[in-house]
Amino acid sequence: MNRPAPKPQVAILGTGLIGAAWAALFQHYGADVRLWDPVPEVLTATQTRMAAPLAQLAEFAPDAGPRGTLTLCDTLSKAVTGADLIQENAPESIPIKRALFAEVEPLMAPQAVLASSTSALTWSDLSSALRDPGCLITAHPFNPPHLVPLVEIFGIDPDRIARAEAIYRAAERVPVRLKKDATGHIANRLASALWREAVFMVQDGIADVEAIDAALVNGPGLRWSVLGAHMAYHLGGGTGGMAGYLGHLGPSQERRWATLGTPSLSDGVQADLIAGVSREADGRSISELECIRDTALIAALQARRTAPPV
Amino acid sequence: MNRPAPKPQVAILGTGLIGAAWAALFQHYGADVRLWDPVPEVLTATQTRMAAPLAQLAEFAPDAGPRGTLTLCDTLSKAVTGADLIQENAPESIPIKRALFAEVEPLMAPQAVLASSTSALTWSDLSSALRDPGCLITAHPFNPPHLVPLVEIFGIDPDRIARAEAIYRAAERVPVRLKKDATGHIANRLASALWREAVFMVQDGIADVEAIDAALVNGPGLRWSVLGAHMAYHLGGGTGGMAGYLGHLGPSQERRWATLGTPSLSDGVQADLIAGVSREADGRSISELECIRDTALIAALQARRTAPPV
Numbered sequence: 001m002n003r004p005a006p007k008p009q010v011a012i013l014g015t016g017l018i019g020a021a022w023a024a025l026f027q028h029y030g031a032d033v034r035l036w037d038p039v040p041e042v043l044t045a046t047q048t049r050m051a052a053p054l055a056q057l058a059e060f061a062p063d064a065g066p067r068g069t070l071t072l073c074d075t076l077s078k079a080v081t082g083a084d085l086i087q088e089n090a091p092e093s094i095p096i097k098r099a100l101f102a103e104v105e106p107l108m109a110p111q112a113v114l115a116s117s118t119s120a121l122t123w124s125d126l127s128s129a130l131r132d133p134g135c136l137i138t139a140h141p142f143n144p145p146h147l148v149p150l151v152e153i154f155g156i157d158p159d160r161i162a163r164a165e166a167i168y169r170a171a172e173r174v175p176v177r178l179k180k181d182a183t184g185h186i187a188n189r190l191a192s193a194l195w196r197e198a199v200f201m202v203q204d205g206i207a208d209v210e211a212i213d214a215a216l217v218n219g220p221g222l223r224w225s226v227l228g229a230h231m232a233y234h235l236g237g238g239t240g241g242m243a244g245y246l247g248h249l250g251p252s253q254e255r256r257w258a259t260l261g262t263p264s265l266s267d268g269v270q271a272d273l274i275a276g277v278s279r280e281a282d283g284r285s286i287s288e289l290e291c292i293r294d295t296a297l298i299a300a301l302q303a304r305r306t307a308p309p310v
Numbered sequence: 311m312n313r314p315a316p317k318p319q320v321a322i323l324g325t326g327l328i329g330a331a332w333a334a335l336f337q338h339y340g341a342d343v344r345l346w347d348p349v350p351e352v353l354t355a356t357q358t359r360m361a362a363p364l365a366q367l368a369e370f371a372p373d374a375g376p377r378g379t380l381t382l383c384d385t386l387s388k389a390v391t392g393a394d395l396i397q398e399n400a401p402e403s404i405p406i407k408r409a410l411f412a413e414v415e416p417l418m419a420p421q422a423v424l425a426s427s428t429s430a431l432t433w434s435d436l437s438s439a440l441r442d443p444g445c446l447i448t449a450h451p452f453n454p455p456h457l458v459p460l461v462e463i464f465g466i467d468p469d470r471i472a473r474a475e476a477i478y479r480a481a482e483r484v485p486v487r488l489k490k491d492a493t494g495h496i497a498n499r500l501a502s503a504l505w506r507e508a509v510f511m512v513q514d515g516i517a518d519v520e521a522i523d524a525a526l527v528n529g530p531g532l533r534w535s536v537l538g539a540h541m542a543y544h545l546g547g548g549t550g551g552m553a554g555y556l557g558h559l560g561p562s563q564e565r566r567w568a569t570l571g572t573p574s575l576s577d578g579v580q581a582d583l584i585a586g587v588s589r590e591a592d593g594r595s596i597s598e599l600e601c602i603r604d605t606a607l608i609a610a611l612q613a614r615r616t617a618p619p620v
Contacts, residue, residue, distance in 0.1 A: 120562065142529040143546065150529030174528040182516045184566055187529040189511065190504050190522075192566045194530075195539045197503035206492045212500075213538020217619045218484040219452040219460030219497040220504075221538075224531025226606035228523020229505045234587045235600055236453065242587040243580075250575045252430065256494055256502045257572070265560045270553075277544045277552040290545055292620045296536035299617035300610055307609035309527045310602050 007032050007068055008167045011079040013100065014089035015046040018117055018145060022087050023070070024053035025146040028061065029171040032068040036079035043072055053146040060147070060298045061172065080107040085167050087139070089117045097121070098129045105130055113164045115139035119188060123154045123181045137164055139175075140185050147297045149174040152185040190229075200261025202276065203269050209276020225300060226309045317342050317378055318477045321389040323410065324399035325356040328427055328455060332397050333380070334363035335456040338371065339481040342378040346389035353382055363456040370457070370608045371482065390417040395477050397449070399427045407431070408439045415440055423465075423474045425449035429498060433464045433491045447474055449485075450495050457607045459484040462495040500539075510571030512586065513579050519586020535610060537620045 008031040012023045015037040023046065027033045037043040047070070057064070073079040080086055086104060090097050097116065104114060114136045116126055127133040137155030142148040151173045155161045165175040178185060184192060198212050207215070223232060230242070237245030263269060281289060318341040322333045325347040333356065337343045347353040357380070367374070383389040390396055396414060400407050407426065414424060424446045426436055437443040447465030452458040461483045465471045475485040488495060494502060508522050517525070533542060540552070547555030573579060591599060 142533065148529055148532055150525055150532075152525060152529075174524060176517075176521050176525045176528070178517050178521070180514070180516045182511070182514075183569055186511060186517050186522055186525040188566075189507050189516075189570065190526060191530045191539065191542075192563060193507035193570050194500050194504045195543070195563070196567045196570070197499050198539050201492070201496065201499065204490070204492075206490045206499075207486075207488050207496050209540045210538075211486050211488070212496055213540050214484060215460055215462060215486045215496040216500060216534050216538050217536065218486070219458055219462075220501045221531060221534030222458060222460075222607070222610060223452065223603075224526050225535035225610055226527065227603050228520075228526050228531075228590070229501065229508050230519045230523050230583060230587050231590060231599070232501075233505070234591065235596060235603065239596060241591075241596055242584045246575060246580050246583065250580065253502060253505070254575055256498075257506045259493055260499065260503050260506070262567070265556060265564055270556050270560065273540060273556065274552045277540050280538070280541060281544065281551075286545060286549060286551055289541070289620055292618075293533075293537050293545065296614070296617045296619050297532070299613035300532060300535055303609035303613040304606070307606045308602075309606050310599055 008085060008170065009083045010034070010167065011036065011073075011083035011086040012089065013037075013076070013079065013086060013104070014091075015043055015049075016089065017049065018141065018143075019087075019089040020046050020049035021053050021145040022089065022117070022141070024050040024057060025171050025173075026087075027068045027070055028054060028057040028146075029064050030066060030068050031167070031171070032071075034071045034073050034079040034083065036073045036076055040074075043074075046072070053144070056294060056298060057146055060301060076103055077107050080104055082109060083112055084109075085164055086112060086114045087117060088114065092118060092120045094121060094125050097126055101126065101130060101136070105132070105135065108135060111160070111163070113137060113160045115164055117141060117145075119185075120183075122183055134160060137161055138181075138185070139164060139168070140187075141173075142187055144294065144297075147294060147301065149301075150187060151175045152178060152187060154178040154181050154185070196263065197260050199265070199269060199273065200263040202272050203263040204261060208279075209273060210280035213280055228310070231310055318395060318480065319393045320344070320477065321346065321393035321396040322399065323347075323386070323389065323396060323414070324401075325353055325359075326399065327359065328451065328453075329397075329399040330356050330359035331363050331455040332399065332427070332451070334360040334367060335481050335483075336397075337378045337380055338364060338367040338456075339374050340376060340378050341477070341481070342381070344381045344383050344389040344393065346383045346386055350384075353384075356382070363454070366604060366608060367456055370611060386413055387417050390414055392419060393422055394419075395474055396422060396424045397427060398424065402428060402430045404431060404435050407436055411436065411440060411446070415442070415445065418445060421470070421473070423447060423470045425474055427451060427455075429495075430493075432493055433466075444470060447471055448491075448495070449474060449478070450497075451483075452497055454604065454607075457604060457611065459611075460497060461485045462488065462497060464488040464491050464495070506573065507570050509575070509579065509583065510573040512582050513573040514571060518589075519583060520590035523590060535619070541620055
C-alpha cells in the first residue's frame with residue numbers, strides 16, 4: 001500500500017492582501033500553512049483577510065479535500081524551518097527583500113524553494129546576495145491570486161522549479177516558465193503593451209475609456225480567455241494556420257504596429273482616465289466592483305471545468 | 311393593444327464565412343434575412359455554412375423566439391430594396407467595396423443603414439464616393455461574429471447609428487462606438503499592441519509561444535473577460551482607485567512602456583512563431599481547435615448570464 005504523499009509545508013512571509021490570498025489558496029488545497037509578518041497586528045489580522053478568499057474557494061472548489069493546518073508564527077525561524085515552499089510577499093523594494101532573504105536563507109531546508117511574488121522586480125535584482133541563488137525563484141501571481149490561475153516562474157535550478165510547480169499545480173494554479181529574466185515577466189508586459197494603446201486611444205480621441213473597456217471585455221478579452229493571441233492568429237489564417245496568416249497578413253501587422261501610439265500620462269490624460277473610469281464605475285465602490293469581478297471570475301472558472309480553453 | 315414591432319429586414323451582402331455567421335445570428339434572433347453574393351455557388355452554399363452557427367446559437371440562446379425568414383436573392387436589388395440594415399462583407403479592397411456601394415446606394419430606403427464589416431479599412435476609405443456618406447457606418451464584428459458580442463461602430467449620422475445599434479442589440483450584440491475613425495478600430499489596435507509585445511518576447515527569448523499564450527489565457531485574458539484594462543488598474547489602485555494608481559504607479563508604467571519591444575517579423579521569428587503554435591496545437595487541426603474555442607466561448611457566455619462582467 002502506498003503511503004499518501006506528505007502534505008506540502010508552505011510558509012507565507014508577509015501576510016497583507018497578496019499573502020492572505022496565497023495562504024487561503026494553499027490551505028484550501030490541503031497544504032499546511034505557516035504565516036509570518038514583521039508587523040504583529042498585520043499577522044494577527046491575517047485570518048480576517050483570509051475569510052473572503054476561503055469562502056470563494058469553498059464555492060469554487062468544494063471537492064479540494066480537507067484543509068491544511070494554519071499556524072501563526074511569531075518568528076521567521078518558526079515559519080521557514082522545515083518549509084518546502086516559502087512564498088515571500090514583502091514590499092516591492094530590493095533592499096527590503098534582500099535583507100529578508102539574508103535572514104531566510106540560513107533557515108531553509110536544503111531542497112526548499114524561496115519564491116518571490118514580486119511583480120515589479122526581477123530574479124536578477126533579488127538573487128545576487130544569496131549564497132545559493134538557485135534557491136530563489138520568482139513566482140508572480142496575477143491578482144486576485146486565489147482565483148486567477150497564472151503563476152509566472154523564473155529561476156535557475158530546474159529541480160527546485162519543478163518542485164515548486166508541483167505545489168502550485170496541486171493548488172490548481174497554472175505555472176508558466178520564462179526562459180529569461182524579464183521586467184514585468186510575461187503577463188504584465190502584455191498588459192502594459194495593451195494599456196499603452198488604450199491610453200493612446202483616449203489621448204487621441206478615438207474612443208472613451210468606458211468604450212475601450214467594453215470593447216475589450218466583449219471582444220478580444222473574451223476571446224483571450226479561451227485562446228491565446230498566437231493561437232488566435234493561427235485560427236485567423238484559415239487552413240494555412242499561422243504560416244498562412246503571416247504570409248497574407250504579416251506585412252499589414254507590421255504596418256499596423258507602426259500606427260500604434262506612444263501616449264504620455266500628462267495631467268490632461270490622467271484626468272480623462274480618472275473621469276472615464278468614474279463614469280464606467282457608475283457609482284459602484286471599489287469593493288462592490290471587486291465583488292462583481294470575483295463572482296464573474298468564479299463563474300468563468302467553473303465554465304472552464306466543462307469547456308476548457310484551447 | 312400595441313402591434314408587435316416589425317421584424318428587422320436585414321440584407322447580407324457577401325455570404326462567405328463572416329456573412330454566413332451574420333446571417334445565422336440575425337435569423338436566429340428573429341430578423342428576416344436576405345442573402346446576396348456575386349458568386350452563385352457561394353450564395354447557394356450559404357445555408358450549409360450557416361448550419362454550425364445556427365446550431366451553436368440554438369444551444370446558447372434557445373429562448374430567442376421564432377427565427378426570421380431566409381431568402382436567397384439572385385440580384386442585389388432584391389436583397390437591398392426595403393432592407394433596414396445592409397451588412398456588407400465584401401473582400402477587403404477599397405475599389406471592390408466602393409463599386410458595390412455605388413450600386414447599393416440608389417437601391418436603399420431613405421432611412422436604411424449600410425454597415426460595412428470591414429476590419430482593415432476605415433469609414434473614410436469607404437464613404438468618399440457616396441452621395442450621402444451618412445448612410446454608411448463601419449460595423450466591425452469580432453470573430454466568430456455569432457458568438458463574440460462586440461460590434462465596433464463608426465459613422466456620422468447619429469440616427470442611423472442608433473437604429474443599427476438597436477438591431478445589433480436585439481441580436482444580443484454589444485455595439486461600441488468610436489468617436490473618431492481609426493485603422494483597426496479599437497479591438498484590433500489593442501490586439502495588435504498586445505501581439506507586438508508577444509512577438510517581441512519570442513524574438514528576445516523571454517518565453518516560448520505556447521508559454522505566452524498560456525500566460526494570457528490563465529492571467530490577463532481571463533481577467534479581461536470580466537473587467538476592462540482601465541477598470542483593472544482602477545481596482546489595482548486600492549481605495550484610491552485610478553487616481554491612486556496613477557499617483558503611485560503611473561511613472562513606473564511609463565518606464566515599463568519604454569522597455570517594451572518592437573519586433574520584426576523576420577524569417578527566423580516567423581519560423582519560431584509557426585513552430586511554437588504547432589507545438590501548442592499538439593496535432594489538433596484548425597477545425598478541431600475552432601470547435602474547442604467555440605465550445606469554450608459558449609460556456610463563457612453562458613457563465614456571463616448569471617455573473618455578468620463588471
